[in-house]
Amino acid sequence: MKIVIAGGGFGGLRLARLLNNRPGYDVVLIERFNYHQFQPLFYQVATAGLDASNISFPLRKVFQKSKNVRIRLATILQVDTQQKLVITDRGNISYDLLVVATGAGTNFFGNQSLAEHALSMKTTVEALQIRHRLMENFELAVTETDPAKLSRLMNIVIVGGGPTGVEVSGAIADMKKYVLPKDYPELDFSRMNIYLVEGTERVLAAMSRGSSGRALRYLNKLGVRVLTNSQVVNYNGTTLELKDQDPIPTATVIWAAGIKGHIPSGFDKTSIRRGNRLAVNEWNQVTGLQDVYAIGDVAAMQSDAFPNGHPQVAPAAIQQAENLAIILEKLRRGENHLQPFKYRDKGAMATVGRNLAVVEMPKPQLTFGGFPAWLVWMALHLMLILGVKNRLFVFLNWLYNYLTYDQSLRLIFKEFSHPTSATRRVEER
Amino acid sequence: MKIVIAGGGFGGLRLARLLNNRPGYDVVLIERFNYHQFQPLFYQVATAGLDASNISFPLRKVFQKSKNVRIRLATILQVDTQQKLVITDRGNISYDLLVVATGAGTNFFGNQSLAEHALSMKTTVEALQIRHRLMENFELAVTETDPAKLSRLMNIVIVGGGPTGVEVSGAIADMKKYVLPKDYPELDFSRMNIYLVEGTERVLAAMSRGSSGRALRYLNKLGVRVLTNSQVVNYNGTTLELKDQDPIPTATVIWAAGIKGHIPSGFDKTSIRRGNRLAVNEWNQVTGLQDVYAIGDVAAMQSDAFPNGHPQVAPAAIQQAENLAIILEKLRRGENHLQPFKYRDKGAMATVGRNLAVVEMPKPQLTFGGFPAWLVWMALHLMLILGVKNRLFVFLNWLYNYLTYDQSLRLIFKEFSHPTSATRRVEER
Numbered sequence A, B: 001m002k003i004v005i006a007g008g009g010f011g012g013l014r015l016a017r018l019l020n021n022r023p024g025y026d027v028v029l030i031e032r033f034n035y036h037q038f039q040p041l042f043y044q045v046a047t048a049g050l051d052a053s054n055i056s057f058p059l060r061k062v063f064q065k066s067k068n069v070r071i072r073l074a075t076i077l078q079v080d081t082q083q084k085l086v087i088t089d090r091g092n093i094s095y096d097l098l099v100v101a102t103g104a105g106t107n108f109f110g111n112q113s114l115a116e117h118a119l120s121m122k123t124t125v126e127a128l129q130i131r132h133r134l135m136e137n138f139e140l141a142v143t144e145t146d147p148a149k150l151s152r153l154m155n156i157v158i159v160g161g162g163p164t165g166v167e168v169s170g171a172i173a174d175m176k177k178y179v180l181p182k183d184y185p186e187l188d189f190s191r192m193n194i195y196l197v198e199g200t201e202r203v204l205a206a207m208s209r210g211s212s213g214r215a216l217r218y219l220n221k222l223g224v225r226v227l228t229n230s231q232v233v234n235y236n237g238t239t240l241e242l243k244d245q246d247p248i249p250t251a252t253v254i255w256a257a258g259i260k261g262h263i264p265s266g267f268d269k270t271s272i273r274r275g276n277r278l279a280v281n282e283w284n285q286v287t288g289l290q291d292v293y294a295i296g297d298v299a300a301m302q303s304d305a306f307p308n309g310h311p312q313v314a315p316a317a318i319q320q321a322e323n324l325a326i327i328l329e330k331l332r333r334g335e336n337h338l339q340p341f342k343y344r345d346k347g348a349m350a351t352v353g354r355n356l357a358v359v360e361m362p363k364p365q366l367t368f369g370g371f372p373a374w375l376v377w378m379a380l381h382l383m384l385i386l387g388v389k390n391r392l393f394v395f396l397n398w399l400y401n402y403l404t405y406d407q408s409l410r411l412i413f414k415e416f417s418h419p420t421s422a423t424r425r426v427e428e429r
Helices: A010-019 A039-046 A112-117 A124-142 A147-154 A163-178 A209-221 A314-332 A370-384 A388-404 A419-424 B010-019 B039-046 B112-117 B124-142 B147-154 B163-178 B209-221 B314-332 B370-384 B388-404 B419-424
Strands: A002-006 A026-031 A035-037 A056-058 A069-073 A076-080 A085-088 A091-094 A097-100 A104-106 A156-159 A194-197 A224-227 A232-235 A239-242 A245-249 A252-255 A259-261 A277-279 A292-294 A348-353 A356-361 A366-369 B002-006 B026-031 B035-037 B056-058 B069-073 B076-080 B085-088 B091-094 B097-100 B104-106 B156-159 B194-197 B224-227 B232-235 B239-242 B245-249 B252-255 B259-261 B277-279 B292-294 B348-353 B356-361 B366-369
Touching: A002 A010, A002 A091, A010 A026, A010 A314, A039 A124, A039 A163, A039 A370, A069 B124, A112 A232, A112 A252, A124 A147, A124 A252, A124 B069, A147 A245, A156 A163, A163 A194, A163 A209, A163 A224, A163 A348, A209 A224, A209 A348, A209 A356, A209 A366, A259 A277, A348 A370, A356 A370, A366 A370, A370 A388, A388 B388, B002 B010, B002 B091, B010 B026, B010 B314, B039 B124, B039 B163, B039 B370, B112 B232, B112 B252, B124 B147, B124 B252, B147 B245, B156 B163, B163 B194, B163 B209, B163 B224, B163 B348, B209 B224, B209 B348, B209 B356, B209 B366, B259 B277, B348 B370, B356 B370, B366 B370, B370 B388
Parallel strands: A002 A026, A002 A097, A026 A069, A097 A292, A156 A194, A156 A252, A194 A224, B002 B026, B002 B097, B026 B069, B097 B292, B156 B194, B156 B252, B194 B224
Antiparallel strands: A035 A056, A076 A085, A085 A091, A104 A259, A232 A239, A239 A245, A348 A356, A356 A366, B035 B056, B076 B085, B085 B091, B104 B259, B232 B239, B239 B245, B348 B356, B356 B366
């Protein structure tokens, strides 16, 4: 049976690894990047604490000795569910069974001005772009004499008070506290404001009120200005307009306020649910299609407990991949009793800054914060990163950053040409 | 006295560090990148053995506690030697004394076709671009059915048999031997040819015939096809034409055949020497200008021993910076006896591949190769890299690569958009 897995994120990669070298399966894994991305640490790439390579694992390396898994670095243009074809920019790939594991991207909820000017952080490359923007704005600030422009360059707004928004706000606040004033002695950092804008009444709204309040205290302690019940209206690249509140002058808006599923073209509108997710049954089979499954962020398995589908987090994607691997094996053997997916809540956590985090565990039910939570957060993320080498390098970077109070990767790797080489290139003496 | 140093390479950075916190000097260091680049290891970034960050050191970090050194991240547009102004894309900077340490870039010797289609490797970003190209071509090759196109995608040509050309050829040959066939089991690597094209009669022409012959043997052993006395005529992106030899079908030409000084606009043509270098006297003072000095690759101090100026290598730049620091101090004190620059030859070395290198030392005169030379090469480069952390990470990467026979950083970090996010961005449900 030829199985095509679209996407090498947590769900797609787990499924491909479970099917790796299993007789009876030919697997093609399609991914637009040539590496698996460890999304939970994007914010540390963005804030110069980790290298992009530390959280990226070459997909071909995972399957180097595989007899049945092939990688295709390609962008999916369309799925033809009639012909059973995935149409990509690098040719068509036929399937007996398709697993859509394409994840989710940034959701600007229809606001074109934000889509154009705000920064999102849903890929490693986007995280690097945020890092570059942060660094470049301070470089520009050094020679800026107009106070209004200076405010724009130094102010930073993060929209969205979920874990990503909280984590990136806290990391930038740590940079402001420990690194930036040393790097830019010419700048007055009392002018730099970090805003976290949240639409609901509290940050980390998916966690308990206790954790939420704790995170808020940590953020306040770090000097982050948290604006709750705040609606973003418009952003033109220089001023962020909020509903019923003063506008904020800023050249940097990081958008972490929403995601939506990356559904390839070709699916019937009736199978698309809220948040652009594919409706699936309890075996992750896409509604109305016999040979197409969807797992992870892009799948919406609706139930009484989860009317909008499961939380769009790594454990849900991984668990669905694991259940689907069992289902596929049973189908291959012609068995009928297929076990429905059952989500095991692993709890939630978010780190706010140096020594500061919040953790909620379901079994045993346990909520805690501060330094112990921060240690648990780090240990867990180290365990989850793919590859011994990445794990070692992340650990060493963290150790270095912790001991030196220094996010050391303040590097702008951007393409641009030297004027003399551009203009003089061919008029050689 | 306000000293402007243009360029944060080996020469400019050394001079800035020597003047750091010395009373009587206000120093502005202008650099287009926000980091110092360790050029000798660009080829390992290009061949996925090292991370770009491993060989890059944030300039602001070097001068965090400095009382008198300021960094300006800027591109120099022109030097006005009359008004004593450096005109940059981020404003004008006046000087009492200017030190031009802008280094050198790629020299295509007037061949427009090569300038357009060949890859150069004179910046960290260019090294990353080579890495991306190498990886992407193999990804394209996987689905390529046309044999002619397949040859183009798999063949790689390096032009220039100096240390850079030899090193990058050897590193790619190591990849072909140890990594690529495992990553791309679908490809037939007997189709992949690595050519090293050299214009003179031997590789490493600046070294002895012994070292040159040794390097050639190593290259042959690794399967690199070395073409000496070969002139490149034209390259259209798909076929490299050579004078009196068969053309080579290839999508990848790495140009390491020549460099030329990065002289900012504004200098008199009469002061420009062969290779686009500024003529300087024995104190590194630019001909005809009282207040302008030049050091390193961009400076040509002509003498009987060095009719075209000193070798364009890091030790020459560093030694000139050191001598200039002494001269500046003497000038500040009003002393007259200024010591002329004297070049101390530190020898030459090049690594070819795993366990293979050649070393030539002048005092005691010693020439050797193989594993001992490879160890000496590594130890010396480790010592020269700026920063304890970079040194550790380079060492760990080397150790990892050596033990696992694996250049592990086969990652393509390139900007591009997901079709669903690009097209669906604003039509949100």
